[in-house]
Structure formats: C-alpha cells, structure tokens
Amino acid sequence: MTYAFLSDIHSNLEALQTVLADIPAEATVLCLGDIVGYGPNPNECVALLRERNVLTVLGNHDVAAIDDFGITYFTDLAREAMRWTQQVIDKQHTQWLNRLAYELRLPDFLLVHGAPVRYFEYCKNVEIARKAFAATDAPLIFLGHTHVAEYYALAGDQTVQHQHMQFGGKLTLEPDQRYIINVGSVGQPRDLNPQASYVVYDTQTREVTWRRVTYPVDAVMAKIAAAQLPPVLAQRLQEGR
Helix, strand or coil, rough: CCCEEEEECCCCHHHHHHHHHHHHCEEEEEECCCCCCCCCCCCHHHHHHHHHEEEECCHHHHHHHHHHHHHHHHCCCHHHHHHHHHHHHHHHHHHHHHHHHHEECCCEEECCCCCCCCCCCCCCCCHHHHHHHHHCCCCCEECCCCCCCCEEEECCCCCCCHHHCCHHHHHHHCCEEEEEEECCCCCCCCCCCCCEEEEEEEEECEEEEEEECCCHHHHHHHHHCCCCCCCHHHHHHCCCC
C-alpha cells in the first residue's frame, strides 16, 4: 500500500489544497494532527479532511481549540491565534476533533502528533528520539509537531542516526532498524524552507519520500491580514521559520 502523511496544517487552506492535489492518487491519506491554529481557515481545513474521511490523530492545537487544554504552555503568539480560532470555529468541527485519538497503531506503523506516550513532547534531538523509541515497540513511527522534516534511525547497536530532509528526499527502510519519521508541516514549515512538506510511504518498496510543494503563500498572508491576526504569522510563512 501507499500512504501519504500530513501534519501541522494549521488552518492553511491553500497549502492543504496544494498538498492534496500533489498526493499520488493511489495513496491513503493520514493526518498527524494540528489541523487548526495560527492560520485563517480552521473550518475549511477541518471540513476538507472530514469530507475525505482522513484518519487523523489529535494535535495540541486541536485540543486547545476544543477546551483550552494546554493553552498555558503556548507562546503569546500561539495563544492569540488560538483565541481567534476558538471564536470562529464551528461547533460541529470541535465535536469532531474531540472524538480523535491521541495515537493510532496500524499493523505497519504508529501515528502520534509529537511522541509515543508523551503525545505533545517535541522530538527535536537524538536524546528525545531515544526516549521515544523506548516508549513503544513500533518499528516505524510517524509524527510531526516540530514542523521540521527529518528522521531518526535506531540501529541494532542502539546508536541513533539523525538526518534533516529540508528539501525533500527519499529513505529506504532497512529491516534491522527502527525509524521515527517526522513528516514536517503542511501549513507552517519551520525548517527554513517555506514549501509545504508531507511524506509518502510505499509499504512494498519500503521507501519513505519527503515531498516539498510550493503553494500560494501570498493568498494566505492576505487572509491573515484580513482576519487581523498577528502580522508575524504571515511573515513566517514566507521565511519557513
């Protein structure tokens, strides 16, 4: 089978639409959370995933949109954007978000937003990745949360290899290694590449491919300005940071 993994859409409809159009037709689409937050189109992004019956796990911004959970840990910028999101998001969408699981285990892999067990921890270095590997027996873990496209590989001798995939690329999974695959962010990349990021996984060839696609950033920036969201939320989309 072929799977496409999306994460951290953050209410960026133009990025989501562009990514969905780029995904191979045969791929089953899965989402690793943070559909909402930061951007100007929370309702449209949730509706689009719901229309396509995309299997989705819960992100920390999704939880905050439901009932304020964890919002005290947000930056001032994230908190301001979330207050706006809470005012405009439809109840039917928060009810749908509230039914999502924190993790999903499929036969071939595990889906979480940030890390196994500690769901909203940022897997941002080798030490945290090592703890994440220890928290589950899943041989393959797909996650997001950091908005950085990269992977960690755990070898039999317990050494951990780390590789950024900032400009896309391909990884062939070795049978004697375990992997954490960070798919990057659809709607708000922070690896100094403003292109939307997602991952395609072919279970037959065992190839993981990071794909970067260009979307109409200017249109999103205009929407952010019209919604009177903080201007830095628009600027960072141009910079990928």
